[in-house]
Amino acid sequence: NILHEATGTGIGTKGDTKTINISAISGGYSLTDTTHTGKIITYDAKTTQTRGNVVTSTSTLFNTTTQRAAVDAHYYADVVYDYYLNTHNRDSYNGKGAAVESVVHFDKNYNNAAWTGQYMIYGDGDGVTFSELSGAKDVIAHELTHAVTETSSNLVYENQPGALNESFSDVFGYFVDPDDWLMGEDIYTPKIAGDALRSLSDPAKYDQPAHMNNYQNLPNTKAGDWGGVHINSGIPNKAAYNTIQKIGKVKAEKIYYRALTQYLTTNSQFVDAKKALVQSATDLYGATEAAAVTEAWNAVGVT
Ligand SMILES: Cc1cc(C(=O)NCC(F)(F)F)no1
Ligand SMILES: [Ca+2]
Numbered sequence: 001n002i003l004h005e006a007t008g009t010g011i012g013t014k015g016d017t018k019t020i021n022i023s024a025i026s027g028g029y030s031l032t033d034t035t036h037t038g039k040i041i042t043y044d045a046k047t048t049q050t051r052g053n054v055v056t057s058t059s060t061l062f063n064t065t066t067q068r069a070a071v072d073a074h075y076y077a078d079v080v081y082d083y084y085l086n087t088h089n090r091d092s093y094n095g096k097g098a099a100v101e102s103v104v105h106f107d108k109n110y111n112n113a114a115w116t117g118q119y120m121i122y123g124d125g126d127g128v129t130f131s132e133l134s135g136a137k138d139v140i141a142h143e144l145t146h147a148v149t150e151t152s153s154n155l156v157y158e159n160q161p162g163a164l165n166e167s168f169s170d171v172f173g174y175f176v177d178p179d180d181w182l183m184g185e186d187i188y189t190p191k192i193a194g195d196a197l198r199s200l201s202d203p204a205k206y207d208q209p210a211h212m213n214n215y216q217n218l219p220n221t222k223a224g225d226w227g228g229v230h231i232n233s234g235i236p237n238k239a240a241y242n243t244i245q246k247i248g249k250v251k252a253e254k255i256y257y258r259a260l261t262q263y264l265t266t267n268s269q270f271v272d273a274k275k276a277l278v279q280s281a282t283d284l285y286g287a288t289e290a291a292a293v294t295e296a297w298n299a300v301g302v303t
């Protein structure tokens with residue numbers, strides 16, 4: 001039912017104007033971006049827990065209050081699609097041009113975002129802990145990287161592999177949003193300025209360990225955050241920060257992408273990630289970069 005591609009104007013969750021890729025359909029326009037192999041399609045669940053319906057407008061304007069979360073999800077999905085294509089030559093999250101689907105207004109007061117295995121979901125937040133979660137570029141990059149991980153190393157979401165899974169999503173969140181070392185700063189606690197969900201440079205600022213001495217052995221249950229996947233990720237996150245500080249973002253992101261997609265497997269532990277990253281550094285650059293990765297992980301107690 002797509003007639004042709006078009007350029008639209010949207011208002012994002014921060015009241016900002018964004019140019020978006022849309023499609024002309026019978027009766028108006030939809031948030032369907034056909035500028036890539038994989039279509040980028042954005043849906044509105046209307047506080048249900050379903051995928052809902054594609055967001056449409058009778059004009060090229062997507063500027064109603066309820067459309068703001070969709071505009072940001074749609075726009076940032078295109079940014080992250082472009083990042084993986086242009087920087088790593090990966091066409092969509094699976095490397096084969098899969099459609100990228102996002103659902104906003106998922107559930108009621110949902111203080112989270114996630115990759116469901118089929119599409120991304122974004123809650124509206126409760127207005128205290130989170131504002132609408134699609135309002136942050138690093139969050140969309142975090143979630144879409146879960147899809148990259150699932151279609152490559154497929155690190156299992158528990159204990160050390162799960163903390164690596166989380167860390168790679170935070171680290172690529174940084175690579176896409178390198179203005180700060182924070183994760184989720186644009187949507188976390190809207191009434192408080194300057195804070196974030198996590199910090200890669202100082203994990204302890206948000207109660208994450210930054211060294212193996214403080215690894216938290218938690219139960220592999222929902223209440224235990226599946227063995228602390230969002231907690232112990234502070235250790236590989238700090239190692240990534242150390243690496244980027246030593247060799248720079250351009251080399252680091254190539255090393256991280258190669259490790260994630262060529263070397264890591266479902267049950268890789270922290271020591272395996274160190275080895276994969278050292279090997280990737282050697283493959284791509286040489287001994288200096290490999291030594292920097294080794295030091296970065298030694299400094300967090302992964303020896
Ligand atoms: C519990 C819990 C979930 C998360 C998280 O990282 N969610 C994804 C994000 F995009 F909202 F950040 N941190 O602690
Ligand atoms: Ca950030």
Ligand SMILES: [Zn+2]
Nearest residue numbers: 142146166169
């Ligand atoms: Zn995550």
